Amino acid sequence: LCAFIFLWDDLFQHLANYASENLEAMNPPLFLRFLNLLMNDAIFLLDEAIQYLSKIKILQLEHDRGEWESLAPDARREKESSLQMFGQLGRFHNIMSNETIGTLAFLTSG
Numbered sequence: 437l438c439a440f441i442f443l444w445d446d447l448f449q450h451l452a453n454y455a456s457e458n459l460e461a462m463n464p465p466l467f468l469r470f471l472n473l474l475m476n477d478a479i480f481l482l483d484e485a486i487q488y489l490s491k492i493k494i495l496q497l498e499h500d501r502g503e504w505e506s507l508a509p510d511a512r513r514e515k516e517s518s519l520q521m522f523g524q525l526g527r528f529h530n531i532m533s534n535e536t537i538g539t540l541a542f543l544t545s546g
Contacts, residue, residue, distance in 0.1 A: 448543060474540050481533035488526030495519045 451467035458465050464472075495515060498504060504512050 452544070471540065471543065474536060474543075478533050478536040478540060481529045481536060485526050485529035485533060488522045488529060491522045492519065492526060495522070 448467075451465070455465040455468040455471075459468070495518060498515070499519075504515055507515065
């Protein structure tokens with residue numbers, strides 16, 4: 437296992453060095469393209485999480501102002517279900533963005 441970790445670390449160090457030396461290349465190195473895609477994924481996940489948090493805030497404000505009280509029971513259940521779903525999706529996107537950023541940090545640390 438230690439040998440595998442050493443080889444893995446050595447491989448990533450080699451890819452990072454090659455990418456660093458060829459930043460201005462016409463065709464960017466594979467590692468650099470991979471990091472770029474990983475950053476795009478992190479940005480996408482964070483953006484989605486913020487959108488879900490915004491939807492949660494709107495629903496919570498409606499609830500706090502008592503707007504749900506005048507709704508039919510089916511409509512109220514729908515709002516409660518949406519609030520729960522947005523919470524789960526927001527949590528998932530936050531966790532995944534955190535993991536993605538952690539991976540980026542691991543791959544780019546010296």
